[in-house]
Amino acid sequence: MxxxxxxxxxxxxxxxxxxxxxxxxxxxxxxxxxAPPPMKLSFMTFVCPEWPIEKIVALARRAGYDGVEIRVDAGHRHGISSATSAESRRAVRKAFRDEGVEVAAVATSVQFASPKAEDHKKHLEAAKANLDLASDLGAAVVRIFAGGGIPKLTPAAAEQVAAAFDEVGDYAKATGVCPVLECGHDIIKGADEAAEVIRRVRTKNFGALWNDSKMDDATFAALKDRIRHFHVHDEVLDPQNANLVDTARRMKSIGYRGYVSLEIIWGKNVPEQVLSETAARLRRQIDQGFRAS
Structure with missing residues (x-):
C-alpha cells in the first residue's frame, strides 16, 4: 500500500x-x-626545543598558531638544518602541509659584521645554504644578524653588512625567499643603527626584522618600508601586557601581512597551555590594533 x-x-x-x-x-x-589574517602568529622552536618536528607542527595547530619559525644550529631535537637531505626536506614540508601550518621563517646564527675575512666568507656561505633550505621548506624569510663580535656598529661594518645582504638577497631573489636583518639586537640596537645599514642596501630582496613587541616612532620610520618579520618575547606572556595593540595599529597603516613570532628561550619546553593562552591573547590584540582608526 x-x-x-x-x-x-x-x-x-x-x-x-x-x-x-x-x-x-x-x-x-x-x-x-x-580575508587573510592581518598579522599571522608563529612561534620559534626555542619554545619546544625537546620535541621532534611532527610534534611541533601538531602543537602549533592545536595551540592556534599559523606557523612555526624553525631555529637551526641551536641543538633543537627537530634536527633541521642546511645539511638536511632533500628527502627529509620534502617530508618536513609535507608534515606542515598536512597540518595546515606554515614554515614562517628559518632563524639562523649567521652574522655579517665579522671583521675576519675568512669568517665572513663562511657566514655568506651559510646564509645562502639556509636561504636554499627556506625555499625548500616554503618559508618566506631567513633571519640573519649583524653581530660579528664587535662592540658597536661602525660605518665600515654597516657597509660590510649591507654588501652581504646585497649578495645573498640577489642570490635568493628568484626563489622569493627574503633575507632579513634582525634589528633591536646586538650592534643593531635601534632605529639609528638599523637606518645606517638599510640606507646602504641596494638589493630589493632584503627586509628587516624587529625584535620587540614595542615600536616607537623613530623605529617605525626607519623600518616601515622594509619590515618583514617580528619577534616578541617573555613580556607578552604577561596578560597585562598590550604592546602588540599599538604595533598592530602601525602595521595596519603599511598593509603588513607577515608574521609575529614568539621567541621564548627557557632551555626547556614552554607549557602548551601557556602557548595556547598567549596565542589567543595576541590575536585579540592584533584584531584590536587593526580595528583602530
Missing amino acids: TRSVPIVDVVSRREFLGAAFATAATAATSHAFA
Whole structure:
C-alpha cells in the first residue's frame, strides 16, 4: 500500500533542503573569499626545543598558531638544518602541509659584521645554504644578524653588512625567499643603527626584522618600508601586557601581512597551555590594533 504524503510535508522538506544548501553555499563562499589574517602568529622552536618536528607542527595547530619559525644550529631535537637531505626536506614540508601550518621563517646564527675575512666568507656561505633550505621548506624569510663580535656598529661594518645582504638577497631573489636583518639586537640596537645599514642596501630582496613587541616612532620610520618579520618575547606572556595593540595599529597603516613570532628561550619546553593562552591573547590584540582608526 502506497502512503500518501501531505503536500505540506513535501514543501517543508523542499524548503528545509533549499535552506540547508543555501547555508552551505554561503559558508563555502565566505570561507573561499575570507580575508587573510592581518598579522599571522608563529612561534620559534626555542619554545619546544625537546620535541621532534611532527610534534611541533601538531602543537602549533592545536595551540592556534599559523606557523612555526624553525631555529637551526641551536641543538633543537627537530634536527633541521642546511645539511638536511632533500628527502627529509620534502617530508618536513609535507608534515606542515598536512597540518595546515606554515614554515614562517628559518632563524639562523649567521652574522655579517665579522671583521675576519675568512669568517665572513663562511657566514655568506651559510646564509645562502639556509636561504636554499627556506625555499625548500616554503618559508618566506631567513633571519640573519649583524653581530660579528664587535662592540658597536661602525660605518665600515654597516657597509660590510649591507654588501652581504646585497649578495645573498640577489642570490635568493628568484626563489622569493627574503633575507632579513634582525634589528633591536646586538650592534643593531635601534632605529639609528638599523637606518645606517638599510640606507646602504641596494638589493630589493632584503627586509628587516624587529625584535620587540614595542615600536616607537623613530623605529617605525626607519623600518616601515622594509619590515618583514617580528619577534616578541617573555613580556607578552604577561596578560597585562598590550604592546602588540599599538604595533598592530602601525602595521595596519603599511598593509603588513607577515608574521609575529614568539621567541621564548627557557632551555626547556614552554607549557602548551601557556602557548595556547598567549596565542589567543595576541590575536585579540592584533584584531584590536587593526580595528583602530
